[in-house]
C-alpha cells in the first residue's frame with residue numbers, strides 16, 4: 142500500500158508513532174519530527190497541544206547531554222543548519238522539534254525501570270505478587286516506592302500495549318551478557334535521572350528506554366569503553382529519553398501512595414475525558430481550549446523544572 146505520509150524534503154517516511162514521525166535520511170541516518178499530537182487512554186486525540194513536540198524533543202536532548210558520561214546516544218544533531226540541505230526549507234516546521242540520528246540495530250526489548258508500583262507493574266503485582274518475575278514484598282499499595290528500583294522489560298508490541306516479560310525472556314532474545322548489561326545500564330540511568338528529577342521536586346516513577354547498536358567508528362571513537370559488542374558496534378541510547386510520554390512523572394509535593402497519582406502532564410486531559418464519559422472508542426474527542434492551554438502549560442513547566450530553563454518557543 143502506498144505510504145500515506147508524504148516524504149519530507151525528499152526523505153522517505155519510514156513510520157509514525159502516536160506522536161513522532163520517522164524519516165530515512167540516508168547514509169544510515171534517520172530523522173525524527175515530534176508533532177504536537179497527544180494521546181490518552183491509548184488514543185491520539187483530535188486536538189493538538191501547541192509546542193508539545195518541542196518540549197518532548199528538548200527534554201530528550203537535555204537527557205542525552207545529562208547522561209553522556211553514562212551512555213552514548215544515537216543523536217547526530219538537532220541543529221537545522223546541519224541537516225541535509227533539502228530539510229532547511231522546512232526550518233519553521235522543524236525548529237526545536239526534530240533531530241537527525243544514527244540508524245541503529247535496535248535491541249528488540251523495551252528496557253523499563255520502575256522505582257514505584259504503578260500502571261502495568263501494579264496490575265502484575267496484584268495478580269502475581271511480582272513484576273516480570275521479580276517477587277516483591279507483600280502488602281504494597283498502588284504507587285508505593287519499591288524497596289529498590291527494578292528492571293521490568295517488555296516485548297515490543299507495535300500495535301497495542303507492550304507485554305511485560307521476565308529477564309529469562311530477555312536472555313533468550315539477546316543472550317545473557319547483553320541482557321545483564323541492559324539491566325545494569327537501565328537501572329544506572331534510572332538512578333541518575335530519578336535523583337535529578339527529585340532534586341527538582343519531581344518523582345520519576347518509571348521510564349522506558351530503547352537501545353541499539355551503531356558501528357563504533359560512527360561515534361568519533363569516544364566510547365570504546367561503553368557496551369562494545371564483539372563486532373565493534375557500540376550500544377547507544379536511542380528513541381525518546383525520559384520524556385513525559387515515555388515516563389511517569391509525579392509532583393513530589395502531592396505524592397500520596399495508596400492509589401493512582403495524578404499524571405504531571407496529562408491529568409487535565411484524563412479528567413476531561415472522564416468527565417464527558419467518553420467510551421474510549423474512536424473517534425477520540427477534541428479538547429476544550431482551556432484544557433489545551435492548561436496541558437500546554439504543564440509541558441512547559443515540566444521542561445522548566447527538569448532543565449532549569451524556559452523553553453524557547
Ligand SMILES: CCOC(=O)Cn1cc(-c2ncnc(N)c2C#N)cn1
Nearest residue numbers: 157158161163215243244245379380
Ligand atoms: C516514530 C516512533 O517510533 C520509534 O521511534 C521507534 N523506533 C526507533 C527506531 C530506530 N531505528 C533505527 N535506528 C534508530 N536510531 C532508531 C531510533 N530511535 C525505529 N523505530
